[in-house]
Amino acid sequence: MYNQNKVYLCSMYSSELIKGTLKTIILKLLSENGKMYGYEITQKVKELTDGKIQLTEGALYPTLHALEDDGILTTNAVNVGNRIRKYYTVTKSGKKLATEKVNEYQDFMNTMIFLLDLKPNLG
């Protein structure tokens, strides 16, 4: 049903590596920054990763809508000039999910470091 190969993430990493991380990235960013709009999210990710990960609109908006439909995000429409901007905020359950997702990802990373016998790059 859902084509996993259709991940619209532009990055210097292969799509296999960052597959499934989009929700975690969005939830973590929104939990830390309060309300954000779509363009702002893409720019924030680009800035934080030095352009190594760039979210595309084709991946971002479907995920934002799905998270809103699940009650994990709420929206607030604000008039900006002659258009409407939708700000996204994480709900209480969304914050809990964000923590779970980040912890899960941290655990996964640790397992991968152990599995591939990598030394964490602290510098």
Added chain:
Amino acid sequence: MVVLTEQQVTFILDEIKRNGIELEELQLNLLDHICCVIENEMLADQDFGEFYHAIIPRFFKRDLLEIQQETDLLLTFKHYYAMKKVMIGSGIFSAITFIAGAFLKLMYLPAGSALLVLAVSSFSLLFLPLVFLLKAKEVKVKREKITLSVAAIFAILFSLSILFKIMHWPGANILSMTALGILVFVFLPIYFFGGIRNAEARTNTITTSILILSAGGLLFMLTSIKPSRRVNFLHYTALQQLNESYKYATAQTKMLSVDSATASNKLKPDFTELHNSCDELCHKIETEKNRINEYITAGQDPKQDYEEVFYDYATDYDVPNNLLFDNLGNPSSHLIAIKNDMAHLKTLLKEKYNKRDIAILNIADADSYGNPEKEIVPWEKAKFYHVPYGLVMTNFTQLQLDVRMIEASCL
């Protein structure tokens, strides 16, 4: 930073809509996003149109519509799996309960009917609609969606009609005929004329249409099947004999009462009361029989071709059931009046004629016909509820005969 004019914003919104983005929320998101990109990245001396067309391909791989499709997919993704799970669960549940129910019913064990009701209900009202909804999602062509929905309606109605038939609920024949009508007059034309246009599928369509038509014919035969004329003839002869006995008993009672009156110059006043009660009761029963006959022959004179009526409707459960009971199984006022008159007659016989233990005219609670569980139900339910036309008429006539017999015995 460039500031976009109202015309430019409207142009972008129109472009988004033109590219097939129908979801309003998504339109607003993309509009704001494209505006942000232009405002932040376009130089003051750059042409708006050129810049717009240069940046828009970064939003998609093939076309802008894929964002809408991806959103739709993600929104239905969760429900899709939940629906699929419920569909498989209800399917397995229906199959198991159906087999168990059929086995229990076959062995005359309790709970067979309840399990069958549960099985067919979950199959018709849960499994089949979910199969249709999930299949409809996969089908893209509108004609195929219509064919699928008609097929689903047919399947639901037909399986419900089988449930109604085995439970002897009223309306089973209407349901099965409606289902077959939909199959033959709605589904088949859509399927046939849709497939015949396609040269590759032509032979397949013709073969499948013939198979559907034949299956429809066989199902029609199955649902409208009646006992053989020979069986009905035996039923009819029994009822005819009973009717004759009743008429004979009525005439004999009248004759005896006249003889008695002649012998003693006058009848006992009590007997007049008894005679009137018996007359009234027999008349009420006769009226009820005529009412059922009139209904079953849809206004034709039932006496004109009574034998034919009996042959055709001896096994009809619906008409007598609908006339004698309401949807909840409560008896009609006519039936209650007959029962009350019988009770009154019994009291009269006990008080005035000292007839205490009358085996006939029994209106005590009893177990109904063909009830393997021997459940005790009120008299009217035992004798008339879910009982076919032939037996209802026989029971009513037997009752009239009983009344006349007891009346004659009091002279």
